[in-house]
Amino acid sequence: MEDVIQQRCLREQFYRRERRSVPAAREFVRTAVTDWGLGARMDDVLLCVSELATNALVHGVPPGRGYRLKLWLHGAGVLRVEVHDSGGGLPSLQEPDGESGRGLLLVAALADKWGVDERDPGKIVWCEFAVSA
Numbered sequence: 001m002e003d004v005i006q007q008r009c010l011r012e013q014f015y016r017r018e019r020r021s022v023p024a025a026r027e028f029v030r031t032a033v034t035d036w037g038l039g040a041r042m043d044d045v046l047l048c049v050s051e052l053a054t055n056a057l058v059h060g061v062p063p064g065r066g067y068r069l070k071l072w073l074h075g076a077g078v079l080r081v082e083v084h085d086s087g088g089g090l091p092s093l094q095e096p097d098g099e100s101g102r103g104l105l106l107v108a109a110l111a112d113k114w115g116v117d118e119r120d121p122g123k124i125v126w127c128e129f130a131v132s133a
Contacts (some may be wrong), residue, residue: 009036012114016066017057025069029081032071035051038079038131044110045079048127051103052083060085060122079129086122 011032015021029049033042040059049069056067072080093104107114111127118124 009075010070012068012070014068015053017061017063019057019058021057021066022050022053025049028069029071033079036073036079038073041079041129041131045081045129048107048111048114049081051107052081052125052127055091056083056085056087056127059089059091060087060125060127062087073131077130077132079131080126081127081128082124084119084122084124088122090116090118090123091125 011028013025013028015025026046026049030042033045034040042104053067053069060083067086068082068084070080071077072082072084074080091104093108104114107127110122112130114125114127116123116125120132
């Protein structure tokens, strides 16, 4: 029974390094959030997924590789979004310059928490949302 509950509360998908992966990631998340009955924060979650997936493509995924998107629904009413990539460097909040640099600022403003964890190789950029069914 616990395995069934965990399967319903964890979803993950791998995406190749291509622009169409960002809309595919949004649709994957939209489906999961809808299935879990958590639509109240849908717009915030989808915007953060777009930003994290785009950052992975632009800064974190070397040619020939991809990124993994994980969604976790914790029993305490927390939806966690993780984007795993194999690129070097750790992202940080920076002042926007021209047309770029706003992604993590948006994530920081919309999500209840966000952060970066190291992995070998690469990093995990994540954000969390308080949600209720």
